[in-house]
Amino acid sequence: MSVTDTEQADFGCYAPSSWANSLLKITRSLSATGVQKKLAFLLRKPALKSINDVVDIETNSLSLRLYPHQNLSDKRLLSLPDMLDGPEREYIAGELPQHAVVIDIGANIGGYSMLLKQQRPDFRILAVEPDPLLVQRFTFNQALNPLLQDIRLEPSAISDRNGTLLLDTSGSNKGENHILEDSDARGDSVSRVDGLTLYRLQQKHDIVMADLIKLDIEGHEYPVMKKFFEESPRECWPEYLQIEQYRQVELNETVSLCLSRGYEITTRSRMNVILKKTVV
The missing domain is CATH 3.40.50.150 (Vaccinia Virus protein VP39)
Structure with a gap:
């Protein structure tokens, strides 16, 4: 599916699996320092592998369509927003x-x-x-x-x-x-x-x-x-x-x-x- 197709599709079409979503909820609650950062990186690996090019998520009370394999900023919003400054x-x-x-x-x-x-x-x-x-x-x-x-x-x-x-x-x-x-x-x-x-x-x-x-x-x-x-x-x-x-x-x-x-x-x-x- 092309980039244009994914950007026109209704929000929710690319929801992650329930287990991946659960892991990402945990990583988003962690800080980007020390042991918590290492834990977040460990937990997000299998979740990111389960996502193809695009994912629709509800995070920090925001609805977002993200492209974590194309953009580091998207990956951080998805899995560890504390890393976004x-x-x-x-x-x-x-x-x-x-x-x-x-x-x-x-x-x-x-x-x-x-x-x-x-x-x-x-x-x-x-x-x-x-x-x-x-x-x-x-x-x-x-x-x-x-x-x-x-x-x-x-x-x-x-x-x-x-x-x-x-x-x-x-x-x-x-x-x-x-x-x-x-x-x-x-x-x-x-x-x-x-x-x-x-x-x-x-x-x-x-x-x-x-x-x-x-x-x-x-x-x-x-x-x-x-x-x-x-x-x-x-x-x-x-x-x-x-x-x-x-x-x-x-x-x-x-x-x-x-x-x-x-x-x-x-x-x-x-x-x-x-x-x-x-x-x-």
């Missing part, structure tokens, strides 16, 4: 004010946005994702869940320039899609997408200043933030930034750039840092 979301949910504006750049199928919306239904979330297939899957799941209806979706790539960009979707994990610098690149896995600078994105959606920008765009973060700091006034800079930064390695150039612009690290996890603006 659980500690970071917990921190953000406790720090941001009522009706905070959140921009999720590199939203994938929207897992981070969906789970954060559950934690803080008052948040006003803009999810940004350029891959047409992931956008289609995001909107399918959004339509199933009333809570998610007011998440805005921008189907563009955020870059250091406006205009048409080339997106490579050749990887086995859809979460590793990335912008190509070679304007002559061709192939079935290369698609043309609209590109926006971060400042232009904010202007397009009438956002003067976001309370949080979460940035996960496969190594393209530095040129995006460099351009943003160059072309936007300080009052448009976000209060908080979430950027990928592994704990055991030297600070990357994007985090260093933000520190040089007056941000400070307020908390960090194994894979990310959250920075807060200290200048006005």
Whole structure:
């Protein structure tokens, strides 16, 4: 059955077996650290093997159609949602004010946005994702869940320039899609997408200043933030930034750039840092 067929079928057509569903309910209740993480990985293996390409589940009070063998984000939503930046979301949910504006750049199928919306239904979330297939899957799941209806979706790539960009979707994990610098690149896995600078994105959606920008765009973060700091006034800079930064390695150039612009690290996890603006 083709991808198009699975995305048109009614929700519930791809429900997991009862035993697989029971195992996955257990794994979803566990944390993504220590012994619990190891137990979750052990229990999810047979459940994942029983699933073909697609599965319909009820998880965390959400109805979702997921493709766990094509996308790491789907696999985490299905089996261990705490791995979708659980500690970071917990921190953000406790720090941001009522009706905070959140921009999720590199939203994938929207897992981070969906789970954060559950934690803080008052948040006003803009999810940004350029891959047409992931956008289609995001909107399918959004339509199933009333809570998610007011998440805005921008189907563009955020870059250091406006205009048409080339997106490579050749990887086995859809979460590793990335912008190509070679304007002559061709192939079935290369698609043309609209590109926006971060400042232009904010202007397009009438956002003067976001309370949080979460940035996960496969190594393209530095040129995006460099351009943003160059072309936007300080009052448009976000209060908080979430950027990928592994704990055991030297600070990357994007985090260093933000520190040089007056941000400070307020908390960090194994894979990310959250920075807060200290200048006005």
